[in-house]
Amino acid sequence: MNILYVAVSCNPYNGSEDKIGWNVPWEMSKTENVWIVTRRDLKKSIDKFLGDNEKRKLKMVYVEMPEICNKVFKGMLQSAKLLVWQRKAYPIVEKICRNEKIDIIHQITPIEFRAIGKYGKIEGVKFICGPLGGGEYIPSGLKKYAFRSVLMETIRKMMNVLSRRKLIKKKKIAQCDYIMFANSETKEFLLKRYKDNEILRNIQTEVVSEIAIDKKEIIEKKVRKNKKVIFLVAGRMIYRKGHRFLIDALKKIPKDLEYECRIVGVGPELKKIQRECNESKLSEKVVFVGSIPYTKMQEQYLEADVLIMPSLRETTGSVLLEALSKGLPIITIARFGGNIILDNDCAWLYDGRDNKTFVESLTEKLIECIENCGEIENKSINAIETAKKYTWQNKGRHYHNIYTNIVRKE
The missing domain is CATH 3.40.50.2000 (Glycogen Phosphorylase B;)
Known part of the structure; x- marks a missing residue:
């Protein structure tokens, strides 16, 4: 042909x-x-x-x-x-x-x-x-x-x-x-x-x-070493990637819960998000990693436990399969292209009717991860199996x- x-x-x-x-x-x-x-x-x-x-x-x-x-x-x-x-x-x-x-x-x-x-x-x-x-x-x-x-x-x-x-x-x-x-x-x-x-x-x-994803990029097993949950967010810091939405959800997580949210990327929203984290006393929880070359992202995936993709709109997002292939379950919206790939076995999918219910839904998924590390490990296994299909x-x-x-x- x-x-x-x-x-x-x-x-x-x-x-x-x-x-x-x-x-x-x-x-x-x-x-x-x-x-x-x-x-x-x-x-x-x-x-x-x-x-x-x-x-x-x-x-x-x-x-x-x-x-x-x-x-x-x-x-x-x-x-x-x-x-x-x-x-x-x-x-x-x-x-x-x-x-x-x-x-x-x-x-x-x-x-x-x-x-x-x-x-x-x-x-x-x-x-x-x-x-x-x-x-x-x-x-x-x-x-x-x-x-x-x-x-x-x-x-x-x-x-x-x-x-x-x-x-x-x-x-x-x-x-x-x-x-x-x-x-x-x-x-x-x-x-x-x-x-x-x-x-x-x-x-x-x-x-x-x-x-x-290339099958050579898929790991066989994710070994979790972190005592606290490490969330990863990766993408250019522009408004439609939903960083401000994520910060609103993080504000509602009880202060005594241990976690770290690593944000990889730079862009016009960076300084605004950093300022909002400082004002909301989230500086100890949120770490801004800066720009990471595509070829070096594997290290970030392997160190983290869960990927958050809080995009306001997205065709799909190649970061989803890159994360799944390294054993990272996903937190993202139950819409757009991610809805084709993901299910409850490998992801926590949120949705809402208005701003209040969207924020509540995302916050609920974040707390589930932090309080139930065993579920992260179960979804990690399923994440790798999902990646193998794509x-x-x-x-x-x-x-x-x-x-x-x-x-x-x-």
């Missing part, structure tokens, strides 16, 4: 979307002929990896991102930059499909639905998109923690609606043969305007996690089955 991946983000040495854009094609290239179309600025990292690893059926094609896009399209305009790159990539992809008899085009990154390309127009080639995210929103009970960024969230919502309208008008969704969604929220948001089932009759959809190797087999079924339909 000849498979072409469109992967705007694609770096073997990074996490997040770069990891997704690289690992799926790399896994597939064990047995299939694979082309990756990606950004030219990633060439150095990819060349290094290819030079250090086994040879596979893999061909790289690089497309320059116009320099003006990097200067003009920032922040909320990121989608516009990605679409400009897609327009540059399209004729190159079309030429490869014609010359190499490509069977499948899979746009695997970017994850966000706003940047779907028009590759479905290429005749004789099946087009798969996703897993897609970006249609998730902050629950009303947590909007308090985004009050400084109300304008940003409003603009994002408007852009989502306009993008959905544009996708319908240009029939980009109708041109897909298979669409994967990273969470149910995005699927519901993107497809609810397709009231006429005729449009979707020939399109298969699936909700499937976009993230995975390997790149398993994901490769799943995608291969999808590709094979779609090609056979002809």
Whole structure:
């Protein structure tokens, strides 16, 4: 089978979307002929990896991102930059499909639905998109923690609606043969305007996690050595990662309970959170670790007992599987992409109706961890078993089955 991946983000040495854009094609290239179309600025990292690893059926094609896009399209305009790159990539992809008899085009990154390309127009080639995210929103009970960024969230919502309208008008969704969604929220948001089932009759959809872990990264057993519970929070310190929400929950934990909360990351919210911890007399409980390189995060996972991901909105979060693979059970919201991967066997899932019930629910889960260390050890075993289900190797087999079924339909 000849498979072409469109992967705007694609770096073997990074996490997040770069990891997704690289690992799926790399896994597939064990047995299939694979082309990756990606950004030219990633060439150095990819060349290094290819030079250090086994040879596979893999061909790289690089497309320059116009320099003006990097200067003009920032922040909320990121989608516009990605679409400009897609327009540059399209004729190159079309030429490869014609010359190499490509069977499948899979746009695997970017994850966000706003940047779907028009590759479905290429005749004789099946087009798969996703897993897609970006249609998730902050629950009303947590909007308090985004009050400084109300304008940003409003603009994002408007852009989502306009993008959905544009996708319908240009029939980009109708041109897909298979669409994967990273969470149910995005699927519901993107497809609810397709009231006429005729449009979707020939399109298969699936909700499937976009993230995975290499089986070599999974430990066999977590050895817990800490006398007190050590919580770990990892991620850039921006408003939507929910650090202020977490601090409100920590304030409600009885003072006599022993625990430590380690926060890894830097960002615009750092000083505000540090100040709030000082004012709330949480300084002895909360430790700010600073920025840790992706390659060094394993040490943090191995030293901690439980990962907290208090995000206000999140497509999924690769940190979830990274933590599970090191035996860390998770505390996070019972929504978004995490809801696909996690259950009560390996996680404590909170939810709420309003701000009060959200904070109470998170506080309750934190106290459960602190007061019942035996439960942490039980969930740790299940965390490792859960991680084993979500390997790149398993994901490769799943995608291969999808590709094979779609090609056979002809």
